[in-house]
Amino acid sequence: MTPQTIKVACSNCNLRELCMPVGLLPSELDRIDDIVATRRKVKRRETLFHSGERFTSLYAIRTGVFKTRVATEDGRDQVTGFQMAGEIIGLDGIVNDHHTCDAVALEDSEVCVMPFDRIEELSREITSLQRHVHQIMSREIVREHGVMLLLGGMRAEERLAAFLLNLVQRLHARGFSRSELVLRMTREEIGSYLGLKLETVSRTLSKFVTDGIIEVDNRHVRIVEPGALHHIVTPAVC
Amino acid sequence: MTPQTIKVACSNCNLRELCMPVGLLPSELDRIDDIVATRRKVKRRETLFHSGERFTSLYAIRTGVFKTRVATEDGRDQVTGFQMAGEIIGLDGIVNDHHTCDAVALEDSEVCVMPFDRIEELSREITSLQRHVHQIMSREIVREHGVMLLLGGMRAEERLAAFLLNLVQRLHARGFSRSELVLRMTREEIGSYLGLKLETVSRTLSKFVTDGIIEVDNRHVRIVEPGALHHIVTPAVC
DNA sequence: CGGAGGGTTGACCTTCCTCAATTATTGTGG
DNA sequence: CCACAATAATTGAGGAAGGTCAACCCTCCG
Numbered sequence: 001m002t003p004q005t006i007k008v009a010c011s012n013c014n015l016r017e018l019c020m021p022v023g024l025l026p027s028e029l030d031r032i033d034d035i036v037a038t039r040r041k042v043k044r045r046e047t048l049f050h051s052g053e054r055f056t057s058l059y060a061i062r063t064g065v066f067k068t069r070v071a072t073e074d075g076r077d078q079v080t081g082f083q084m085a086g087e088i089i090g091l092d093g094i095v096n097d098h099h100t101c102d103a104v105a106l107e108d109s110e111v112c113v114m115p116f117d118r119i120e121e122l123s124r125e126i127t128s129l130q131r132h133v134h135q136i137m138s139r140e141i142v143r144e145h146g147v148m149l150l151l152g153g154m155r156a157e158e159r160l161a162a163f164l165l166n167l168v169q170r171l172h173a174r175g176f177s178r179s180e181l182v183l184r185m186t187r188e189e190i191g192s193y194l195g196l197k198l199e200t201v202s203r204t205l206s207k208f209v210t211d212g213i214i215e216v217d218n219r220h221v222r223i224v225e226p227g228a229l230h231h232i233v234t235p236a237v238c
Numbered sequence: 239m240t241p242q243t244i245k246v247a248c249s250n251c252n253l254r255e256l257c258m259p260v261g262l263l264p265s266e267l268d269r270i271d272d273i274v275a276t277r278r279k280v281k282r283r284e285t286l287f288h289s290g291e292r293f294t295s296l297y298a299i300r301t302g303v304f305k306t307r308v309a310t311e312d313g314r315d316q317v318t319g320f321q322m323a324g325e326i327i328g329l330d331g332i333v334n335d336h337h338t339c340d341a342v343a344l345e346d347s348e349v350c351v352m353p354f355d356r357i358e359e360l361s362r363e364i365t366s367l368q369r370h371v372h373q374i375m376s377r378e379i380v381r382e383h384g385v386m387l388l389l390g391g392m393r394a395e396e397r398l399a400a401f402l403l404n405l406v407q408r409l410h411a412r413g414f415s416r417s418e419l420v421l422r423m424t425r426e427e428i429g430s431y432l433g434l435k436l437e438t439v440s441r442t443l444s445k446f447v448t449d450g451i452i453e454v455d456n457r458h459v460r461i462v463e464p465g466a467l468h469h470i471v472t473p474a475v476c
Numbered sequence: 477c478g479g480a481g482g483g484t485t486g487a488c489c490t491t492c493c494t495c496a497a498t499t500a501t502t503g504t505g506g
Numbered sequence: 507c508c509a510c511a512a513t514a515a516t517t518g519a520g521g522a523a524g525g526t527c528a529a530c531c532c533t534c535c536g
Contacts, residue, residue, distance in 0.1 A: 070383045074473055078387040092383065094376035101383060120369065124362045131358065137375040138332035144382035145308045145330065145339060149316040151389035152433035156524070187483065195390035197525055202484055218483080218533080235312055394492070425515065435493060440516055456501070456515080 009033040010112075018086030018173070019060050020114070020132070028126050035119055036060075036112045048089070048103040048111060055093025057115045061085050064109020065184040068092075069192070070101045079193040081143070082106070082167075082185060085174055088136050090116075106184040151195045154233075159194040160204045161232040164214070168223060179226065183219045247271040256324030256411070257298050258352065258370070266364050273357055274298075274350045286327070286341040286349060293331025295353045299323050302347020303422040306330075307430070308339045317431040319381070320344070320405075320423060323412055326374050328354075344422040389433045392471075397432040398442045399470040402452070406461060417464065421457045 010021045011029045021032055039062065042048050048059060048066065065084050071077040080101060083089050093099040094116065123130035150159050164181075172178045183190070187205075188198040196204075205221075208214045213229060215222040223229065248259045249267045259267055277300065280286050286297060289309065303322050309315040318339060321327050331337040332354065361368035388397050402419075410416045421428070425443075426436040434442075443459075446452045451467060453460040461467065 070387050072387065072472065076387075076391050078383075078390045080383050080386050091376055092380050095373045095380055100380050120365075120372070124365070124368065127358070127362070130362065133372075134358070134375070135333045137372070137379065138329055141375065141378050141382065142330050142333055142338050144379065144386065145316075145318050147386055148318050148382065148389060149308055149310065149314075151386060152316045152430065153314050186481090192390065198483080199485085199526085200524060203524090206484075234310065424513090436515080437494085437517085438492060440514095441492095444516070 010036060013062070015060075015062065015086040020088065020112075023128050023132055024126070025128070028128060031122060031126065032129060035114045035122060037115055037118070038113045040111050040113050042066075042105040042109045042111065044105055044107050044109075046105055048105065049093070049099045050102040051099055053093075053099045055090065055097050055099055055116070057113050058088050058090040058119065059103070059111040059113060061087050061089065062110040062112055065106045066103050066109065067106055067185060067189060067193075068101045068103050077192065079185075079189055081147075082189075082193065084170060091137055091140055106189075147193075156194075156196055156200050156204050157207070157232050159196065160190075160201065160208070161229040163190065163194055164221065164223065165226070165229050165233065179223045181221050181223075183221060248274060251300070253298075253300065253324040258326065258350075261366050261370055262364070263366070266366060269360060269364065270367060273352045273360060275353055275356070276351045278349050278351050280304075280343040280347045280349065282343055282345050282347075284343055286343065286347075287331070287337045288340040289337055291331075291337045293328065293335050293337055293354070295351050296326055296328040296357065297341070297349040297351060299325050299327065300348045300350055303344045304341050304347065305344055305423060305427060305431075306339045306341050315430065317423075317427055319385075320427075320431065322408060329375055329378055344427075385431075394432075394434055394438050394442050395445070395470050397434065398428075398439065398446070399467040401428065401432055402459065402461065403464070403467050403471065417461045419459050419461075421459060 010016050010019070010032050011026075013019070013021075016022070016029075020035070021029055024032060037057075040048070040059075042064070049055075051071065061083055063085060065082060066089060067079050068081050068083065068089060069077050069079045083103075089103050089111075090099070092101050119129075119133060123133050150162055154162065167183075168178065168181050171181055185193075186198070187201045190196075191198045191201045194201070205214070205216055208229075209216050211228070213223075213225045213232075215224060248254050248257070248270050249264075251257070251259075254260070254267075258273070259270055262270060275295075278286070278297075280302070286304065287293075299321055301323060303320060304327060305320050306318045306327060307315050308318055321341075327341050327349075328337070330339050357367075357371060361371050388400055392400065405421075406416065406419050409419055423431075424436070425439045428434075429436045429439045432439070443452070443454055446467075447454050449466070451461070451463045453462060
């Protein structure tokens with residue numbers, strides 16, 4: 001390591017407004033730097049952790065996109081989420097000291113490894129970190145409520161519209177376009193997440209194109225009529 | 239309050255093996271008693287908290303059963319869970335200081351009110367409490383993964399079989415029968431939770447009865463062939 | 477250039493939903 | 507305590523949404 005090596009640190013990370021350090025004072029920021037023990041690169045299709053593996057750390061995504069999935073013995077699986085830069089994964093492992101889902105990189109990615117006992121140690125001292133950890137877990141619970149609403153009651157068009165709006169909103173929060181996005185996942189993975197078959201995802205996207213709501217070129221999607229998507233998710237309140 | 243009044247306390251609560259005090263030393267138990275500020279009775283159909291309300295406390299269920307539900311503007315709603323004695327509700331409120339779901343009592347119930355800032359305060363001092371709070375939240379995340387699997391990929395019979403097995407297993411952990419249960423919720427509420435219409439719930443229960451897997455007398459269910467239910471949830475692994 | 481993985485589209489079928497009628501149960505006021 | 511209303515549950519018939527199976531195309535790579 002040369003003296004010029006940029007220190008692995010939250011304090012100079014451009015994701016600090018989205019990630020672990022949210023709401024911390026500068027003095028506290030220095031201390032949270034200690035949490036990030038190492039970084040780890042994960043290549044496309046590789047897993048960051050998998051079900052059954054011992055839980056040691058939470059991971060903050062620095063670059064790239066992941067999917068998390070749970071599986072049953074009989075081979076079915078369900079994508080439980082797609083995570084991008086600044087988001088925290090691994091929370092499932094806390095309860096039984098073992099992960100209960102897989103995290104798979106959808107593109108070459110990098111994460112910050114945050115040993116959980118260090119997080120607990122530090123959050124005993126830094127109140128705002130403690131609060132933030134609680135908020136991250138609560139946010140995940142609330143997000144999953146939203147997915148349950150989607151899976152439990154919405155029709156295919158509604159699910160897909162909600163999915164696209166959610167993705168583009170999160171990308172926009174990261175400085176990307178409000179109307180264009182590149183899907184990092186296959187139609188099958190989208191379908192698994194939304195409780196649909198890949199053919200239905202494909203057909204529904206085609207229908208949106210026909211209706212002039214979006215433009216699709218393979219993985220590239222342009223949202224032409226965001227209002228129409230919103231309208232599909234929230235039918236007219238007459 | 240007469241001297242004979244039983245103190246509101248975890249240390250003499252018969253749910254302490256299931257609830258907040260799990261894994262605490264006797265000396266720590268005394269301190270956690272301070273968390274439980276008050277108890278609160280909630281009558282059937284009344285809400286413990288509702289969406290939009292300011293978040294102040296977590297609630298440990300002492301007696302009774304609750305449902306939690308999220309709602310959309312256009313009137314649809316989704317039951318996100320059924321909670322019983324020893325379980326903690328209110329975690330959804332942490333992230334934005336406001337609740338995002340309703341908690342409704344399905345029968346006359348009583349909860350222990352645990353102000354969240356007291357929990358945070360104490361869990362800075364008591365490591366095992368800190369860990370336990372994290373586990374409770376992680377458990378909820380993992381539970382919701384299971385619901386997503388159910389909603390995303392299973393058919394009606396599988397959903398209902400999984401539901402019955404889950405209920406009876408939790409009741410058994412509380413000292414009730416391994417094979418008999420009383421449904422505290424309507425067919426419609428079950429349907430909402432499972433992403434099915436009430437007619438489908440009713441029909442599927444009837445089919446289980448015809449197949450000799452269960453016996454149903456209105457809200458009372460007797461599981462005659464638990465193996466068959468398991469087999470429905472996990473199709474033969476050939 | 478050729479193969480594998482990913483995506484689209486069509487035809488048909490299954491599952492579950494919708495609508496409706498009927499019965500059972502629970503709750504309430506006289 | 508009974509009668510009646512309101513709520514909950516069952517069951518049937520018909521229909522719609524999405525699944526299944528299959529053929530075909532595209533595109534990205536080695």
